[in-house]
Amino acid sequence: MSRLQAREITDADQARRLVEERGLSHVKVGMFDIDGVMLGKYMGREKFFSALEKGVAFCDVVLGWDSKDELYDNVRFTGWHTGYPDAPLRILPESCREVPAEGDMLLFLAEFDGRAEALCPRGVLRRVLARAAELGYTARAALEYEFFLFQETPESIREKGFRHLRPFTPDMMGYSMLRSSVHGELYHDLLGMAEAMDFPIEGLHTETGPGVLEAAIAVDEALAAADKAALFKTFTKVWAQRRGLMATFMAKWSPDYPGQSGHIHLSLREAAGGRSAFFDAAAPDRMSDVQRHFVAGQQALMPELLAMLAPTVNSYTRLIPGFWAPTDATWGVENRTTALRVIPGGDAAQRVEYRLGSADANPYLAMAAAIASGLHGIEHRLEPDPPVTGNAYDRDHPAHQALPRTLWEAAQRLRGSAAAREFFGDDFVEHFAATREWEERQFRRHITDWELERYFEII
Template structure:
């Protein structure tokens, strides 16, 4: 019997076998919280093997605090009023990965069960995909991320107060063969890591800005694609810090450079035949009726679901004209100035790129919003508005296409959205909207450098 590989694991029996073959004393187990932050622990072998069949428990505070471990005071699911009890999780054998920096170590993802499942980001996407299957569709997806590399450490950026940081490379050199050749070992290491951890990178290149890279992750079934995107973000940061560098996926770290996107490519297939549901050679741009309805749903619900794709205060500094980020719920064919870019092609390649999302979004929530809104369009047989031709930034658009301009406003749109509640459930909408309101309140407690410079002396 051949030795099992991590990417071959599909069930608990195979998970047991690979752990035994490697003689591991401990295994890594992780899950993702509302902000897309990966949390977890090393678990002793006997406890892990028991958890494969029976699940395990984790303090539900991880669903009740923000990205700085500060406790929400406005959510119902958990808090001081519940005493922060444990919540059950199930281990997902099919998510098994090697952890190259740790020898034979294995990593498994977990997902919340019970009441916590209603607000679990991965569980939310899984339920949206269950809906797609119930409608007769399979969903494929791929994520693209831009991120900046810095010649800094976690300590040095704090010592500098996050000011005067040194990018890994200087100047604006998008698609630079010079940069990728001079620093080839950096690229090779990241590409190798991505292959080893099963989030393979189809394309890696410099973008416009000092030290910025863009990585296009390979296409997969949508839930697996979200796993790949989430793990890519975490372990790119791990890899960089182990090298004495830092990677950031902030939506925008400097007013001088474009923001960092998290674009989502999506396509549907007919579950019974595997044929493309988006491609119709007899229709304009190859867009089938189903793709047209899907895009219409995405367009219609974009203002209501924006908080799921732009979830931080910083996200909204990216959504300004002329910086490669959309400002209205627009669509076009092969148009990178619009929020939705239909990419014509063949039955294999026909798809839509959801360009609104920023790199700071939780991949599970961003994909749930992008897919769920498209399914809504199919169910309601919605029709998109006229596609934008030319520069969307220079054209006037209907008022209802305008996107919320702040996180607070986006949270309010989500909270009152009947479509969001129908797609994702009341528990999730209430919880997530409250967490975004909390985030805005935390920001309002602080005084910015801009305010001090503008008002301290003169007012």
Template sequence: MLKPRDIKTAEEARAIVEERNLSHVKVGLFDNDGVMRGKYMSRDKFLSSLDHGFSFCDVVLGWDVKDQLYDNARYTGWHTGYPDAPVRILPHSCREVPFEEDMLLFLAEFDGQAQAVCPRATLRRVIERCQALGFEPLAALEYEFFLFDETPDSARAKGFRNLKPFTPDWFGYSMLRNSVHAELYRDILELAERMDFPLEGLHTETGPGVLEAAIAVDRAEAAGDKAALFKTFLKVLAQRRGLMATFMAKWSGSYPGQSGHIHLSLRDADSGKSAFYDSSHSQGMSDVQRHFLAGQQRLMPEFLAMLAPTVNSYRRLVPGFWAPTDATWGVENRTAALRVIPGSDKSQRTEYRLGAADANPYLALAAALGSGLYGVMQQWEPSEAVAGNAYALQQPQALALPRTLWESAQRLKASEAARELFGSDFVEHFAASREWEEREYRRHVSDWELDRYFEII
């Protein structure tokens, strides 16, 4: 009997669908914001698409998380008539859907001209450049997320106010919480194993109802898939249990924000050894790791829109809440934006701590990897490492991060490095989508404004 994660080719994908005698298969891809879009596809259509691809309306690259159409994008819009774009199925992405008997899920990626603005294809292009330079990138993403004893209906009925967390109070690393709710933790761990985004760790974080999950390391492309699927199907699992999960960067001013940290390392393609580890250097940092770190640091302000892509992302980037505010780095220092983790040939790596949980995993990973790769290509050197509390130290203006999504979009558009790494078509399209997001925010009147100005002004 064929196993989903053993599928590598179109022929094997065809065989497993026929073996299970499926009438339909699930096919999905990810939009600008990392939202999974997809459908059930008939067996005959799927089998044909394995060889010839299929078409998907390109509106999913031209709208926001509320299905509202961008009015400032050149790639697609009313001016193009929202045509279909070619899509290719990725046979090696085959997975079981645990909630649906024998159902299979396959990921897809935009093809043809649409590749230029497709998030997954953008990551793939960065990885291919990395491989061309003789490196194999490895990555692991970890996410914080809040769980609520709410449903989509109850949360909306409350206006997303006064929501009931799954558990009360601040219980970081709590053995009490994970034992009392062992069934939920077991379900999360089993889901991760069955859908091949296995977790190295799962624990309560600081705040009511907040958990942190660390996805196991893999090659960078697979790591992107695993992170995107984890975010999607963790929300599915929660809602099937009468709960809700959120990956908003900051849902409340009273609690810490939610991170999406990215661990990265490079291995030499010829020797298989770590390109980051050199025991003769301080902290085991090789020249390659030092240049990689410098690229991440120098380009962080320019690439921030890909790592902090929503208006809400910038609510998290404030001092004292475990989120960096400048492009700093340190050795084993969690107040810095970049944390060097010394170790061995196996474990030497960098942790990109800036990323928020709301980022599209493919684009966050493309930014973190691409900036580091660019530093290697340019042989840049990092600043001095920070020691102690990075929040309390005065940093050069060049290391200051944009404070708003609009500013981040402008920095991305002006970045020559971004255009070289990701392509001008992607930079223009994604920056336009972030400008749209900021303008949508400014059109709405907040509760804070009403409370502050309605009577007194």
């Protein structure tokens, strides 16, 4: 019997066999929380074997705290009032991956089960994809991320108070062959890690800004694409720190440079026959009726679902004119100044790029919002506004295209969205909106350097 490979695993029996073949005493098990932060632990071999059959439990505080481990005081699902009980999770054998930096170590993903499934980011996306299947479609997706690299460590950035950080490389050198060649070994190292962990990168280049890179992850079925994006963000940070560097996926770390995007390329295919549901060779820009309705739904619901694509206070510093980020719910054909960019192509390439999302978004929730809004358009046969040609920043747009300007406003729009409740469920909408309100409240407790410099002496 041939030795199994990690990416060949499809069921619990094969997972058990692979662990035994490698003689592992422990494996890694991880899941993604509401902010897209990966949490997990090393799990002993026998406990893992049991968890494959019966599931495992984590303290549900992981759904009740923020990205700094501060406990929410405004959510119903868990808290001091519930005593923070365990929440069940199921292991996903088919998610098995190598962990290149740890010898023969294996990583398995898990997702929340039981009551907690209503809040599980991966579960939210699964429910949206089930809705697509009911309509006769499968979704394919690819995410691309911009991220900055710094010659810093977790200790040095704190010693500096997160100021005067040293980028990995200087100056504005987008698409630089010089930079990628001088640092070729590092690029190859990242590309190799991505291949080994099954989130292959099909494009990697410098972007505009000191030390900024953009990576395009290869297309896959939507749920697998979200897994790959979430793992890419986590293990790119691991990869960087192991090399004395730091990577950040903040939406905007400096007012002097463009923000960091998390663009989502999406297409639907017909479940029966496998043809593109978006491609029509005879239609203008090859947009089928289905794609036109899909884009219309994305445009219509963008203001209501923005919190799922721009989930932090920092996200909204990116959404300003002239910095390659959209400011209204606009669309156009091959137009990078709009929020939605329709990309004409053949059966395999006709798609829409959802350009609104920032790099700090949870990939599962960002993709769920982008797909659900498109399905809403198909179900209601919505028609989009006229496409924008030219510069979307230099013209006025209808009031209904305006996007929320703060996280607080976005949370209120989400909480009041009937479509969000229909696609994601009341429990998720109430919980996620509350967590975003908490995030804004945390921000309001702090005095910024800008306020001190502006008001301390003169007012």
